[in-house]
Amino acid sequence: MGKGRLEAFSDGVLAIIITIMVLELKVPHGTDLEALRPLGPVFVSYLVSFTYVGIYWNNHHHLIHLVKKVHGPVMWANLHLLFWLSLLPATTGWVGEHPHMAWPAALYGIVLLAAAIAYVILQAVILRDHGDDEMRREIGADWKGKLSPVLYLAGIALAFVSPWISELCYVTVAIIWIVPDRRLARAARGSDE
Amino acid sequence: MGKGRLEAFSDGVLAIIITIMVLELKVPHGTDLEALRPLGPVFVSYLVSFTYVGIYWNNHHHLIHLVKKVHGPVMWANLHLLFWLSLLPATTGWVGEHPHMAWPAALYGIVLLAAAIAYVILQAVILRDHGDDEMRREIGADWKGKLSPVLYLAGIALAFVSPWISELCYVTVAIIWIVPDRRLARAARGSDE
Amino acid sequence: MGKGRLEAFSDGVLAIIITIMVLELKVPHGTDLEALRPLGPVFVSYLVSFTYVGIYWNNHHHLIHLVKKVHGPVMWANLHLLFWLSLLPATTGWVGEHPHMAWPAALYGIVLLAAAIAYVILQAVILRDHGDDEMRREIGADWKGKLSPVLYLAGIALAFVSPWISELCYVTVAIIWIVPDRRLARAARGSDE
């Protein structure tokens, strides 16, 4: 199985996830600026989730670039990652509608944490077959990949203290990741040479 | 007609089916854990249907890999399969909202059965032109493909006895199929050599 | 501009049109067979529209196959066709909910007629640059392409006499077209040689 179709399918699913999130931005019934006010938090949560899907799409690209042959475990680890990301629209809508409440903020973090774990599993499955020592060393020194779950866990726990601090944790992770994952990019370049 | 566009179109439709199912996971109006409780069965039915679409996507890939030239019958048999799979989001939503009721469980199985029959038809159309004796022997020994419709039929009938047992039948088929279809993979490898 | 991206974009739009139509199949609130009854006409109208999009996708493929260079007019004629096809989900939903009423049946035919005209325009734009005499002769002898608008017009007019006869006209056109467009396929084969 070539990786072309895996990429095409993943791109399709990610493109749809990133776009149907906007369906949560429901057309307001009023017609003045006041009618837009409740959309403020929905807009911000959409922006953050859009950024997350963009980050995953980018890193996913670098990761799949390493793959030479797609077999069952890679395909299922990839679907597993897409499954958790596909829950983002629902949790984004919930946290956007209730930005001051504990459970929506916690659930948003739980889905992000699950997606991060799924990404680590996919990475492990791919590196088992395709990695070399240098890549493993680089991944091992991956402070972003190690900091993110800590911040997700902090966000989940702090949701019950202050949803705002919880949401700040998630925004922090997104900002950290906007810089593309240089290690993998470098490793991929190395494997091309 | 090259098979590239058939694959691209099928991937697109499958990617959309797998993603719009998540629209059934409606944002709850409440904000506590209680508000999430009715989403439990919706979540489980989403997970099962997501797995089914993943299985079809994977097997579809192996099957189309055998195709050398796409003509009318292959195209229509493929659209026929996509038609039944496109009904999955609606039946998934119904069974997720009413997990204890007979008709939702039965209808879910009817759509799965119809998709399975459509897959067998597509397989027959493709093998008629592209198969060799070895492939036909392998397909003939396909215990999964023979067991699945039996379990679907059992699920449909048992829905009126106990929806839970019915749903267990469908989950069982999904688990059986998660292991990729080794026969076709092997046959495809053989035809590459 | 290569035609690869035109095909990819068109496939994407057609895949989404064919799939979001299923969103009209709303999950029923009841849980018995009775609750499914109003979905009967919705299901039939979905099946007919699904078939129409499949036909357009297939013929579109054969037509674009002739294109060597995509320029502005081809791109806009193609978007024009996609525009009318994108209205199918809405008219399908309307006619499915009110199968016995005149205006839904008429509007369904108007959108089909507009799409057919858009297809003829796209065909003319492409053949102007890429056609040879044989293709033009074959297209000129195209009884399907000439019969379809007559049946659409009949369907639109008869909607105000009997919606059922109107809907029968549309189903008839779909059945006529399910057989792939042999002329273009042959012409394309000829231009490959």
Add this chain to the structure above:
Amino acid sequence: MGKGRLEAFSDGVLAIIITIMVLELKVPHGTDLEALRPLGPVFVSYLVSFTYVGIYWNNHHHLIHLVKKVHGPVMWANLHLLFWLSLLPATTGWVGEHPHMAWPAALYGIVLLAAAIAYVILQAVILRDHGDDEMRREIGADWKGKLSPVLYLAGIALAFVSPWISELCYVTVAIIWIVPDRRLARAARGSDE
């Protein structure tokens, strides 16, 4: 990172944006012509937004054609553009439902302006790496690119005087751009030679 996947992802997102806008065309509850009347402005706003996405898709294609290597800044500038375009379905729905009101017309223009700025940023990022003097001269002489933001700003301000004039501004920009961007097309041809 090759540009193939950037194009595929952008095409996917644009195809979904252009198609989910049609979901705002809600199936009317009535069954006569009267029931369709409120859909008139929704239809027109859908047509205008469909045209805008078509224009962006076309120009995006010409722009990305210039790219030789996709790196972080190009990818994020592209996602930034897609983000603003993804807001079009929501603002299209709002302005279509309330065509006589100030804020919907103003917000529609704000999103168009933001998308135009995002396009200029993407163009600047790409030309920085890939442009030559001739391209820069042609872009510098781009009267369309200079007129559009002026018309958007006029539309936003005039929304509070007369929403109709505001909406006329946006339609004017769309008409101006329907003619494909000859400068970039010529530059791209030049860089091919």
